Amino acid sequence: MGGNWKTYKLKNLCSKIGSGSTPRGGKGAYKKEGISLIRSQNVLDFIFSATGLAFIDDEQAAKLKNVEIESRDVLLNITGDSVARVCQAPDEWIPARVNQHVAIIRADKKNLNPEFLKYSLLSYANKGHLLTLASAGATRKAITKSMIEDFEISVPELKEQKAIASILSTIDDKIELNLQTNKTLEAMAMALYKHWFVDFGPFQDGDFVDSELGKIPKGWEVKRLDEEFIIKIGRTPPRKEKKWFSSISGVKWISIKDMGKAGTYIFNSSEYLTKDAVEKKNVPLVPDDTVILSFKLTVGRIAITTQTMVTNEAIAHFVKEKESFLNSEYLYLALKAFNYDSLGSTSSIATAVNSKTIKSMRIIVPTESEIQKFQKEIVSIFKLIKNNSIETETLTKLRDTLLPKLISGEVRVKEAAKIIAKSI
Numbered sequence: 563m564g565g566n567w568k569t570y571k572l573k574n575l576c577s578k579i580g581s582g583s584t585p586r587g588g589k590g591a592y593k594k595e596g597i598s599l600i601r602s603q604n605v606l607d608f609i610f611s612a613t614g615l616a617f618i619d620d621e622q623a624a625k626l627k628n629v630e631i632e633s634r635d636v637l638l639n640i641t642g643d644s645v646a647r648v649c650q651a652p653d654e655w656i657p658a659r660v661n662q663h664v665a666i667i668r669a670d671k672k673n674l675n676p677e678f679l680k681y682s683l684l685s686y687a688n689k690g691h692l693l694t695l696a697s698a699g700a701t702r703k704a705i706t707k708s709m710i711e712d713f714e715i716s717v718p719e720l721k722e723q724k725a726i727a728s729i730l731s732t733i734d735d736k737i738e739l740n741l742q743t744n745k746t747l748e749a750m751a752m753a754l755y756k757h758w759f760v761d762f763g764p765f766q767d768g769d770f771v772d773s774e775l776g777k778i779p780k781g782w783e784v785k786r787l788d789e790e791f792i793i794k795i796g797r798t799p800p801r802k803e804k805k806w807f808s809s810i811s812g813v814k815w816i817s818i819k820d821m822g823k824a825g826t827y828i829f830n831s832s833e834y835l836t837k838d839a840v841e842k843k844n845v846p847l848v849p850d851d852t853v854i855l856s857f858k859l860t861v862g863r864i865a866i867t868t869q870t871m872v873t874n875e876a877i878a879h880f881v882k883e884k885e886s887f888l889n890s891e892y893l894y895l896a897l898k899a900f901n902y903d904s905l906g907s908t909s910s911i912a913t914a915v916n917s918k919t920i921k922s923m924r925i926i927v928p929t930e931s932e933i934q935k936f937q938k939e940i941v942s943i944f945k946l947i948k949n950n951s952i953e954t955e956t957l958t959k960l961r962d963t964l965l966p967k968l969i970s971g972e973v974r975v976k977e978a979a980k981i982i983a984k985s986i
Contacts, residue, residue, distance in 0.1 A: 566718050566719050566722070567716050567717065567718045567971055568716065568717060569714050569715070569716045569717075570714065570715065570717065571711065571712050571713065571714055572667065572710055572711055572712075572713045572714075572715065573711035573712070575669065575670055575673055575674040575679075575715070575717070576667055576668055576669055576670055576674070576679075577668050577669070577670045578635075578666060578667075578668035579665065579666070579667055579668070579707060579710050579711055580628065580629055580665065580666055580707065581629065581640060581660060581661075581662050581663070581664060581665045581666070581707070582599075582626050582628075582629035582659050582660040582661050582662055582664065582666075583626065583629075583661060583662045584599075584661045584662060585599075585618055585622040585625070585626075589616075591618070591622065592616045592617060592618065593617045593618060593619050594617065595617050596617040596618055596619045596620070596623070597617060597618050597619070597620065597622075597623040597657050597658060597659060598615055598616075598617060598651075598655045598656070598657070598658035598659070599615075599616040599617060599618045599626075599658070599659050599660070599661060600615070600631070600637065600651060600655070600658055600659070600660045600661070600664055601614075601615075601616060601660075601661050601663060601664065602639045602641070602642060602644045602647070602661075602663040602664055603644070604664075605637045605638070605639045605644070605647050605648070605649050605664055606647055606649060607647050607648060607649065607684060608648075608649055608684065608734060608737075609649055609734075609738065609741075610637075610649045610650065610651055610652055610655070612655065615655065618659065623657070623659055626659040626660075629659050629660050629666060630657065630658075630659060631651050631656055631657070631658040631659065631660065631666060632656070632668060633653050633656060634650060634669075634676040634677070635650065635651060635666050635667070635668050635676070636648065636649075636650055636666075636667040636668070636669065636676055636679050636680045636683065637649055637650065637651060637660065637664055637665070637666065637667075638664070638665045638667055638683065638692075638705070638710065639663060639664055639665075640663060640664065640665045640696075640704060640705040640706075640710075641662075641663045641702060641703065641704045641705075642663060642702070642703060643703070645692075645693065645696040645703045645704070645705060646689055646692040646693050646696060646705065648680055648683045648684050648689075649680065650676065650677070650680055665705070665707070665710060667679065667683075667710065672720075673717075673720065674717065674720075674723070675720060675723040675724050675727050677724075677727035677728075677730075677731055678717065678723035678724070678726055678727040679715070680727075681726070681727060681730050681965055681968075681969055682715045682716075682717070682969050683715075684965065685965055685966045685969040685970070686965075686966045687966065687970075688713075688715065688969075691713070692705060692713070695709050695713075716970075716971075718971065722975065725975040726968045726969070726975060729964070729968065729975055729978050729979060729982065730961060730964065730965060730968065732982060732986070733957050733960060733961040733964075733982060733986070734961065736953075736957055736986055737954050737957050737958060737961070740950040740951070740953060740954045740957075741825070741954065743946075743950055744825055744826065744947050744950050744951065747943050747946055747947050747950075748825075748826055748947060750943055751891075751895060751940055751943045751944065751947075752895060752898060752899065754936075754939060754940060754943075755892075755895035755896070755899060755936075755940075756899060758928075758932075758936055759896070759926055759928065759936075760899065762778070762779060765779040768780060773926075774924060775924060775926060778926055779928070781929050782926060782927065782928050782929060782932075783926075783927045784924050784925070784926055784927070785924065785925065785927045786921065786922050786923065786924060787880065787920065787921060787922070787923045787924075787925060788921040788922070789883075790882070790883055790886040790888050790925075790927065791880035791881060791882055791883060791886065791888075791893070792880075792881040792882075792883060793878055793879070793880055793881075793917070793920060793921050794846040794848075794878070794879055794881070795846070795875055795877070795878050795917050796816070796845065796846065796848075796872060796873030796874045796875050796876070796877050796878075796879070797843060797844070797845045797846070797872075797874070797875055798874045798875055799835065799839045799843040799845070805836070805838075805839075806835060806836055806838070806839035806843065807833055807834070807835065807836070807839070808833070808834040808835070808836060809832070809833060809834070810834070811834055812834030812835050812836045812837065812839075813834060813835050813836075813837060813840050813847075813870070813871065813872050814830070814831040814834055814869070814871045814872070815831050815833050815834055815835045815871070815872050815873065815874065816828060816831050816848075816854065816871055816872070816873040816874070816877060817831065817832065817833070817873075817874050817876070817877075818856045818858075818859060818860050818863060818874075818876050818877065819832065820832055821854070821856055821863040821864075821865050821877070822860070822863060824865045825865075825947070825951055826865065826866060826894070826944070826947050826948075826951065827865060827866050827867075827868050827947070827948055827951045828854070828865040828866070828867055828868065828871075829868050829951070829955050830955075831871070835872055840872055845872045846872070846879070847870055847871075847872060848867050848870065848871045848872060848873060848879045849867070849870055849881065850867055850868065850869050850870055851866060851867065851868075851890050852866065852867045852879050852880065852881060852890065853865075853866055853879065853880045853890050853893045853894050853897065854866075854867060854873060854877050854878065854879045854880075855877065855878050855879075855880070855897055855920065856876055856877050857876065857877070857878055857915045857916070857917070857919070857920050858875070858876035858915065858916075859876060861902045861905075861915050862897075862900070862902045864894060864897045864898055866890055866894055867879075868948075878917060878920050880893060887930045887933055887934075888927065888933060889933070889937060891937065891940050891941065891944050892933060892936065892937070892940075893925075895940075896925050896926075900923070900925075902915070905919050905923070956985065957985065957986070960981070960982070960985055964978050964981065964982075
């Protein structure tokens with residue numbers, strides 16, 4: 563660490579540390595619009611997720627005036643399974659408040675750069691320390707206000723803090739741009755799919771026939787998924803036998819949680835199965851470029867594999883039958899557009915859907931020539947999505963490698979800038 567780095571407790575570097583509360587009435591008190599109420603599900607590592615963002619009215623917000631978010635505030639999850647996740651709230655969601663599961667850590671900008679603080683808390687060593695603190699208390703994982711106040715970080719002079727934060731932000735900005743671009747591209751692909759195969763836009767002048775899914779162009783069919791694809795379900799070896807599992811190497815073993823973190827294409831898993839586990843426990847291999855679908859607990863998460871992988875028993879995968887001309891892109895969009903509520907015969911779709919249900923799902927099968935025409939329209943969009951996703955994977959690894967070295971002073975800013983210039 564450089565000679566100008568000093569260690570401080572956060573309470574000596576911050577002007578505010580504190581968490582909020584949930585308005586009386588809980589979820590029932592939330593509004594469709596108004597002032598943002600940020601909850602732990604919105605705070606991911608590095609990025610803020612607006613998915614499921616809650617809103618409160620002016621009266622409710624007034625009661626949470628002491629936890630009003632300001633621009634560039636650092637947010638820290640302080641309870642539950644997502645404890646120690648860190649990000650900043652984008653200005654577009656301000657004015658905002660936080661609930662009792664999220665802490666605001668406001669840097670005193672005279673001494674501490676807010677972005678440097680975010681990256682410091684996300685560095686491997688500090689993140690590990692926060693997780694240790696969270697586990698030290700009662701049964702529920704929790705980080706208290708006093709733990710945050712007494713938490714120590716090492717900082718260089720403000721000018722160097724800004725330079726380090728700027729370097730890491732350059733990578734994160736590019737990652738964020740790729741994610742947003744892919745959302746737009748996927749929306750374009752879905753709009754095209756719906757125009758062709760839901761609204762039948764290009765085929766309106768032709769003849770239509772009745773089917774169990776309503777009127778469809780003449781010559782098209784409605785088929786069960788298992789008529790077009792070999793559908794297999796993943797497997798979990800006995801958890802008690804730890805030898806089957808690894809957190810660092812083996813065959814990537816996809817969970818529903820992993821699918822939640824993935825985009826159109828899935829690259830990573832939080833766990834692996836050993837090759838022995840796959841062979842001896844007869845876990846079905848999922849080939850590259852195969853569509854996977856979650857059908858238990860969280861129904862309807864969909865992704866396309868990027869290499870040979872395996873999944874747990876909550877996920878189905880679809881291998882094309884030899885005579886089928888349907889491709890991964892068409893199936894991906896058809897499953898994305900599918901109404902999964904239509905499968906549930908009980909009050910809870912999570913318990914109603916099983917592998918038999920999945921196999922008997924009906925989809926529209928156009929003629930081979932129409933699929934080929936559609937593929938020509940769609941293939942470039944999916945190629946762009948995949949290329950952006952691959953670049954994002956590379957950038958994420960680069961950031962995760964550089965972050966601890968920059969935050970500890972092991973690598974200097976000029977050196978890191980050269981490494982990044984070669985990658986972006």
